[in-house]
Amino acid sequence: MTTRRKRMDVSVCVDVYLSVFSRWKNWWIRGVLSLAMISGFFMVIYLGPIMLILVVMTIQIKCFQEIIDIGYRVYHSYELPWFRTLSWYFLICVNYFFYGETLAEYFGALVQREDSLQFLVRYHRFISFTLYLAGFCMFVLSLVKKHYRLQFYMFAWTHVTLLIVVTQSHLVIQNLFEGMIWFIVPISIVICNDIMAYLFGFFFGRTPLIKLSPKKTWEGFIGGFFGTLVCGFILAYLLAQFQYFVCPVEYNSETNRFTADCEPSDIFVMQKYTFPFAVQNILTWKTVNLYPYQIHSVVLSTFASLIGPFGGFFASGFKRAFQIKDFADTIPGHGGIMDRFDCQYLMATFTHVYIASFIRGPNPSKVLQQLLVLQPEQQLSIFNAMRDRLRDRGILPPAAM
Amino acid sequence: MTELRMRGRGADPDSVSGNKEAAGEDRLGLAGGEGDGDRESNAGTPEVPPSTVDNTPQFLNKAVEGLNPRWKNWWIRGVLSLAMISGFFMVIYLGPIMLILVVMTIQIKCFQEIIDIGYRVYHSYELPWFRTLSWYFLICVNYFFYGETLAEYFGALVQREDSLQFLVRYHRFISFTLYLAGFCMFVLSLVKKHYRLQFYMFAWTHVTLLIVVTQSHLVIQNLFEGMIWFIVPISIVICNDIMAYLFGFFFGRTPLIKLSPKKTWEGFIGGFFGTLVCGFILAYLLAQFQYFVCPVEYNSETNRFTADCEPSDIFVMQKYTFPFAVQNILTWKTVNLYPYQIHSVVLSTFASLIGPFGGFFASGFKRAFQIKDFADTIPGHGGIMDRFDCQYLMATFTHVYIASFIRGPNPSKVLQQLLVLQPEQQLSIFNAMRDRLRDRGILPPAAM
Secondary structure (H helix, E strand, O other), X not given: OHHHHHHHHHHHHHHHHHHHHHHHHHHHHHHHHHHHHHHHHHHHHHHXXXXXXXXXXXXXXXXXXXXXXXXXXXXXXXXXXXXXXXXXXXXXXXXXXXXXXXXHHHOHHHHHHOHHHHHHHHOHHHHHHHHHHHHHHHHHHOOOHHHHXXXXXXXXXXXHHHHHHHHHHHHHHHHHHHOOHHHHHHHHHHXXXXXXXXXXXXHHOOOEEEOOEEEEEHXXXXXXXXXXXXXXXXXXXXXXXXXXXXXXXXEEOOOOEEEOOOOOXXXXXXXXXXXXXXXXXXXXXXXXXXXXXXXXXXXXXXXXXXXXXXXXXXXXXXXHHOOOOOOOOOEOOOEOHHHHHOOHHHHHHHHHHHHHHHHOOXXXXXXXXXXXXXXXXXXXXXXXXXXXXXXXXXXXXXXXX | OHHHHHXXXXXXXXXXXOOOOOHHHHHHHOOOOOOHHHHHHHOOOOOOOOOOOOOOOHHHXXXXXXXXXXXXXXXXXXXXXXXXXXXXXXXXXXXXXHHHHHHHHHHHHHHHHHHHHHHHHHOHHHOHHHHHHXXXXXXXXXXXXXXXXXXXXXXXXXXXXXXXXXHXXXXXHHHHHHHHHHHHHXXXXXXXXXXXXXXXXXXXXXXXXXXXHHHHHHHHHHHHHOOHHHHHHHHHHHHHHHHHHHHHHHHXXXXXXXXXXXXXXXXXXXXXXXXXXXXXXXXXXXXXXXXXXOOOEEEOOOOEEEOOOOOOHHHOOEEEEOOHHHHHXXXXXXXXXXXXXXXXXXXXXHHHHOXXXXXXXXXXXXXHOOOOOOOXXXXXXXXXXXXXXXXXXXXXXXXXXXXXXXXXXXXXXXXHHHHHOOHHHHHHXXXXXXXXXXXXXXXXXXXX
C-alpha cells in the first residue's frame, strides 16, 4: 500500500515537475530566441545599409512563402505545379518593378555610366509591364477545366499577398534611404510596444481587450502605450546624435559604398522649447531642450500603440479563419516570420506616408533629372520662370539691364 | 456543377488520412470549423441562378415580336450594340467632363457587379457591414487616385483656394487615414463564426478595387493626354471584338481555346488584320483635329476644359520612304503618314493579340463561379463588365506605352516641385540648369 502511494506521489511529483519544466522550457526558448533576434537586429544595423536591404528582402521572400504555403494547404492545390512557378514569377516581377524604380532614383550616377542600364531605366515600366503580362497570359493558358475556381483563388491569394508583403518591404527600404533612424525607430517602437504590452498585461492584466486575441488586455494596451511613448522618446534622443543614423543614405559612386554624411537637417538639431504656462507651474521648468525628432517619435509611438495592434488582430483573425496556430514553424517558440512581423505592416506604411507628408519635400536630384529629360524649349521656359521667382525672392541679384 | 461538388467531398478523406503537418488541415477538410465546410462544397453551386426575368424594354419586345426567337436575340443584341456605339460618340462630342463622369459611372457599376457576384458566391447577404465597408473602400481608393490626378491638372484652381491647398498638401496622409479607418472597422467587425467569409470578402473587395479602379484611373490619365489616346484604344478593342466575330462567323473553323469555345483561330487572325486596318484609318481620321489631339487642360478663366495647342510631332504628317523591297512591289517610293498611325499599329497589335487574354480571364472567372454573365444590365449583352473585360489590359498598356515612348515628365509638374524646394536647393538646381543650357547652346554663354 505504502509503496504504491509512494509511487503515486513520485509520479505526481514527476508530472508536476515535467509540466512546470515544459512551460518554463517554452518560455526559456522563447526568451532566448527573442534575445537572438534583437541581437541580430543590432548586428545588421551595424553592418550597414546594404545588409539591411538584403535582410529586408530575405524577410519579404520568407513571408511571401509562408502565406502562399498556407494558401496551398487551404485549397489543397499541391497538384497544380504551375502555381508555385507562377506565384514566384509574380513575386520576382513585382520586386523587379519596385526595386528598379527605387534603384534608378538612388543609383542615378552609376546608372548614367552604363548604357545597358540606361536602356533598362528608361523603359523600366514598359519592361516590368511586359514581364507581368507574360505571367498573366501564362495563368490564363494554365487554366484547367476542373480547377477553375481553385486557380482563381490562388491567383487572388498571390496578388493580395504581393500587395501586402512586397509593398511594405519596399516602403521600409524607402524609409531606410531617408535615414537609418527612420528604419530603426519605427521597428524598435513596434517591438517595444509588443514587449511593454506583454509585461503590463502579465502584471496588471485583467480586462480582455478583444475577442480575437483573448490574451490581450486593456491594462496591457494602455500601459504599453505609455511605456512605448517613453521608450520611443529615449531612443529618439539617443539616435538623433549620430550622423550614421540621421543622414540620408547615399551611394557614393567613387568608393562604391553607401555613405551617410551630411549636415543634419533641422529636426535633428537640439532646440529649446518653452512649456505652456500650465505645465510650467507644475514642473517648475520653463524650457526644455529637445530634438524635434523626439516629438515626431511621439507621433510614431502613438500610432504603433493604438493602430499597430490592429495589424496583429488582423493576423489573428486570419489565423482563426483558416484555423492555423502559427504561420509557420521557422522560429522555435515564436512561429513563423509573419508572426513576428504582423504588427509591422501598418507601421512601415504609416512612417512612409508621414515622412512624405510632413518631413521631406521632393528630392532635388530627382527633380533635376526630370528637368534634364524635358525638351530644350520646355527647359528654357522653366529656367526663365525660375529665374524670375528667385529674383522676386531676392535670392538672385536683379538683372542688370 | 457535380464535378465541383465531388471535388469538395473528395478532398475531405485526403486531408484526414493525408499529411498531418498542421492540425488545422484536418479540420479544414472536415466540417471546416464553423460550418464553413458545408458552405464550401455548396459554394460550388450558384445560390441564385442568373435572373430569368427578361430585362428588355417593352418597345424592343414589341418590335421583334413577330421574328424567329434566334433572330430576335440577334436583333436585340444588334440594336443595343448600335445604341452603345452611338452613346460613345455622343459622349465624345460632349467633351472631357462628360467622359470623366461616364468613366466613373462605369467603374462604379463594374465594382457593384463584381461585389454582387462575391455576395452570391459566399452567401454573405447576412453580413450587412460588408456592403458598407466595400463601398467605403471604393470611395477611399477613388478619393486617393482622383485627388492625385486633379491636384496635378487643376493646379491653378487649387492654388486659389486655401482649403483645397490643405487637402492637396496632405493628400496622401488624409487618404491613408481614411483607409486605415476602414481597415480598423473591418477588424472590429470580425464575427466569431464568419471569420473566413469576412476575409474572403475583404480580399475580393481589394482585388476588385485593384482591377477596376486602377484601370479607370489610367483611362482618365490617358484622356488628359489627349482625347485621341482615349478614343483610339477603346475603339480598337471594340473593333477587334466585331472583326473577330465577323471573321469567325464567316470563316471560323478551328477552335482557339477551351475556355471560350466560340472563338476560332480564323476569327483571331482575321480580327488581327481587320483591326490593324481599322486602327490605321481611325488614327488618320482623328489625328487631324486639335480637339482630339491636344492635351486636355483646365482653363481657369473660363472654368472649362479646353484642348488648344500646337500639335506635337507625332500628329504632324511626315513623309516616309519605303525600303527598296516594298518599293518594287508597290511602285510607290514614299508615303505620307502621321507618326501616330504607326503607334496605332502597335496599339492594334496589342489589342488583337493580348487583349483577348483579358476576355479569356473573364470567361474563366465566369466558369469558375458558374455564372453566365456578370449581370443583366444590358439586354442581350450581359453586364457592364462583360463589355469591358477586354478593355482592362488595353488601358494599362496604353498608359505604360505613353509613359515610356511618347511623353516625358509634365513641365508644369516639375515646376511645381521646384517651387516647393528650399531656396538653397532651388539655387543649386538653377545653376546646374544654367550650365547645361549653356553647354547645349540654348543660352548664350556668360559674359565674364
